Amino acid sequence: MKFLDQAKVYVRSGDGGAGAVSFRREKFIEFGGPDGGDGGRGGDVVVMAADGLNTLIDFRYQQHFKAKTGGHGMGRNRSGARGTDVVLRVPAGTQIFEDDNETLIADLTRVGERVVLARGGNGGFGNAHFKTSTNQAPRRANPGQDGREMWIWLRLKLIADAGIVGLPNAGKSTFLAAVSAAKPKIADYPFTTLAPNLGVVRVDAREFVLADIPGLIEGAHEGAGIGDRFLGHVERTRVLLHLVDGTADDPAESYRVIRGELEAYGHGLAGKPEIVALSKADAIPADELAKKKKALQKAARRAPLVLSAATGAGVPEALRALLTEIDEGRAMEAEIVPAEADDWHL
Secondary structure (H helix, E strand, O other): OOOOOEEEEEEEOOOOOOOOOOEOOOOOOOOOOEOOOOOOOOOOEEEEEEOOOOOOOHHHHOOEEEOOOOOOOEOOOEOOOOOOOEEEEEEOOEEEEOOOOOOEEEEEOOOOOEEEEEOOOOOOOOHHHHOOOOOOOOOOOOOOOOOOEEEEEEEEOOOOOEEEEOOOOOOHHHHHHHHOOOOOOOOOOOOOOOOOEEEEEEEOOEEEEEEEOOOOOOOHHHOOOOOOHHHHHHOOOOEEEEEEEOOOOOHHHHHHHHHHHHHHHOOOOOOOOEEEEEEOHHHOOHHHHHHHHHHHHHHHOOOOEEOOOOOOOOHHHHHHHHHHHHHHHHHHHHHHOOOOOOEEEO
């Protein structure tokens, strides 16, 4: 399945049904009168976070969604049926923006959350509604109200507990493949990873979700390389695993490049807890490894972990460090985030 994390779609709620003009004409009924029913309400446009989805690829093949029109009123005071809603099923973590792609309408972070984007139009009144003591036979009825139409942007930000960042070929995909059942593409050239990958990691009988995004290069915030578009997929994480290629000539500079891109991107990424690790330790002589670790420690202002996804050395320690930060993040969120309703609308 192809990965798509952004889509523009057109939505329109249903028009209300028209009211009816009708009069009673039963045989042997002495007094007749108006009996036109009201029109039915138009269908709503609803967006719902559904389980089992992790991409917006469905919206590449269908971009227009229209709810049904309400049924028209009929004689004998029969009201029209309500129009059928149209429901857009999206992955958890999807944000909904207005046509300008900047104004946030809703952020669906949990499976089952839903938002009514556009209410259907009200049905029109039938002529029975207008009967008065001075107007016993009204011959008017209201048309239904028009539905609401709009263009919206859907933008997916993956839900993960931890995210991996680093330069291309820093060993991010190899690490994800080593600690989870995910099977990202791995090769010895830059930008092997072209789309984010998720994996479920198990350590000490505990599990958490780890996200791997395409590598960043200097100037990514200005569009260099693949750019920083995929950094949105680690915005929701509680901790970042910053992998620095141990075989690089200057690991300290590699670290500074990525930190600069995180700060330029903003959205709180630079302030997230960070675990720094020197990767590919199996490919570096011991004396050279000690020098690079010292240089990286000076740049990061903390002692980096040393690991090798190929041999497994240092990997459990890195996973436990991530899990500790995740637990702390969850505890903080439980204290400051109030309970929210699962169903809301505009």
